[in-house]
Amino acid sequence: MADVNETEQSASKGPSAAEQYVPIERVAPNPEQPRKRFEQGDLDDLAASIKEKGVIQPLIVRARDGGNFEIVAGERRWRAAQLAQLHELPVIVRSFTDVEVLEVAIIENIQRADLNPIEEAAGYRQLMDKFGHTQEKMAEALGKSRSHIANLLRLLNLPGSVLDMVREGELSSGHARALITSSNPEKLARQIVEGGLSVRATEALVKKEQSAADDNIFGKPDKTARAAEKDADTKALEGDLSANLGMKVVLNHKPGQENGAMTLHYTSLEQLDELCRMLTGD
Template sequence: MANGKDRKRGLGRGLSALMADVSEPDAALSSAPAERFLPIEQIAPNPDQPRKRFNQSDLDDLAASIKEKGVIQPLIVREMGANNFEIVAGERRWRAAQMAQLHQLPVIVRTFSDTEVLEIAIIENIQRADLNPIEEAAGYRQLMDRFGHTQEKMAEALGKSRSHIANLLRLLQLPDDVVELVQQGELTAGHARALITAQDPSGLAKAVVKGGLSVRATEALVKAETNQGSNIFKDSTSKKAGTEKDADTRALEADLSAALGMKVQITHKNGGEEGQMSIQYGSLDDLDELCRKLSGS
């Protein structure tokens, strides 16, 4: 049977609640065509697909599964002309099937407008568990900008909290280089949220990645930068000496600055074991807190 069950498993439970342009969905579903097989060369991806990154290891795993069991869930496609079909939902399966060298794929052919196809693609991607935070945030932004959906409506339809959606949308305010680090998995959404209020999010992001700092340490680092009113990693001593600090020293400065919530500078004499560490506090309260931490009280 190819009715509402096919649509639900292929498009997600929130689709009908969000799509404003689909009229009489129940009638459309009752007359939906049955599953059929199409030659894989007649199927093409949607050029406006919002998802641009596909994890290669995940595709490898899916291709291995398809080789053994075939494509269990049919693709949703729409007809674009004679022997020409465009993917509405299921591009990941289409890519993996090509890797598995399949010659035909199970599909369900339906009629959708360009607007509906884009909205379906966005919602399907949002509901995927492996979507990175930036892609998810971009999906929410598209639904709001292009279709006028509110955060409340999306939260209700997609089973997400409004705060979850709001927090992800804030990530889009970050500089492009920080966004790229999140997309690459170098930074988590928690790291990125902590960096939103930083004066120099790009500089701090690099330090966080280099030092392997936790989200809590990143929050402390941002607080320290705010207290100082300048880039916490600017080091006038090293510039006067005309030398650059090595990566290990910079990482140690970052760790200590994050742990204390204050700017820490380390000056190590080249070729020796002596050096100097300075801690800069911004108020007497900071000094009291530093004394408390050093005394262990």
């Protein structure tokens, strides 16, 4: 993984750390920059600050042909500096390959506090697909928990229309996580937005949907009959499995038959993540 920490430490020293000042028209953004959305209000605020104090943190760039430079980190500052009508920018020139430029750009975006959860998840997916980074490696390098990364990556399995709602701020990441296990996340997402439902209400809605689906598939079981059918050995096995997995296990197995069902009950997405890890051997 590219040494982003060294880059940030160099840039954090202020203008004196810049190797040079260059005309702003000689600086261009990276066409492969993964961040495509820049909030105009944030750019206006930054431009006002730049007008008063200048660009405090130099941009990280690499040299291109004809005395020009390509931004490795700092496109937001470059855009705001244009609004502030600056004529030159402080830069630190680094030698990066195309692969390293993309990697640094992704990591810089992930570390931004205002990144929405879908952009953050997309950044993790790019690091995995393009550079072969594991969740453990990303967690260690970025100071994130593995469960945080795994939970965000699951959001990318949602339909595009739901992801757009998260990008636009209509749904929170909590709403989106609750919808991951829904059989019809688009329908429920519309209900959430129209009804202004909380995350807790969304979780209850998904649970109700799943309960109804189970009843349609298996038929609503008679609790008394089911309890009577469950023998001591089955109950003991349930207890052993629950203790070993750290989550409730329910076995529905009729005496004298070969088939049955085992249900695992998780109480948090962290437990689900751990279960997936055990089942996939990741």
